[in-house]
Amino acid sequence: MGVNTLLSNVPVRLGETAHLVQIYRDPAVLASTIGRYLDEGLQRGEAALVIARTDHWALIRRKLEQLRHDPLLLEEQGRLAFLEVRQTLDAVLRDGMPDRMLFRKKIGPAFAALASQGHTGVRAYGEMVSLLWREGRHDAALHLEALWNELAELHRFTLFCAYEGDCLSPEFHGRAAQDIFREHSHVLPPDDYDRLTSAVDGAMDDVLGGPESAALRPLIAACKRRPTVLPGAHATLHWIQSHLPRQMGDILAAARQRYER
């Protein structure tokens, strides 16, 4: 399933929210995805909040312009708001950990301002968790994700989180990453998802053997999961990590080789 298909399935009915996450390597590709995500919301009468690096914000604005939006006008109309990510993160941390009161004090008014304009909902995009993750502060990132989920009970919004990194890196397949994924409703595939799927499938054949991989695939597909929706290649890697952890490193390495061919 591609990103566009998943984005078009993001719930928009009153009272529904979604908490999406994607791992990205290329900021330009990310900006294109976020641009489409915000565009869909704006077309449905929603407002948008972006908490990002300024260079990413410039790319997202450009994408919105390509999609025939006028970001400046939207900001003046109170339909689009931007917060610089580092300043925002610093404002919500107490002793290095996200603090509930500081978080609500900083983020709550931004949502309240957008909501007061009578929009049908809010689409938010955030990079604070990515900064924490990149600094190795995984517990802080997890806590911040939980605070976002708490906030979603007060304000109706859809949130898109992006983590900078390589989705075939072991760091995104350990316990900390699984905990992060569990805080989300959907893990979105990368844009070149078919290539990733093919690389993971091929890596399973390389490492486990063709017949074994072929026999495992229906078993993996049949496994029921906790609420987070995982795309196929991620679900496969998640299964390998929990069932055959000793083979995980070899499979990730083989997938990486195939992915970059």
Next chain:
Amino acid sequence: MTASACVVLAVEDDRNDRTLLRHAFRKGAAHVDLRTAKDAFEAEDYLAGRGLYVDRGAHPPPRLVLVDLKLPLRSGLEFLAWIKDQPPLREIPIIVLSSSQETCDLDGAFKLGARSYLVKSVDLKELISVAEGIGAYATLLAAS
């Protein structure tokens, strides 16, 4: 506890389901030595090597365990909790094979250490496919 190459223990109270499972493994994973227990107490005796299962030559430790959740006397979740409390056993992969799709069962099973949760199918082809996968998994576990 050293597990034997391809022994799989299935904990299933329903006689028809046990018969179907045996058939599916014969068709899809004939290399698997499928042992069955009709309730959690019998399965615990098997895993602990107690009572009728003292002879490890005749009753080798399993590579993995399949468990139904809706069991008499002691539920599948209670069985999972028991395994979790047994240090020598807790590394054995547990795969739940249940007709229940209730969130509480799913979450409970994962919290208690189940690796996978499969919904029982009445379709024999699907059951054979699951047996093939479990057979491949048991083989890979034995090799690793």
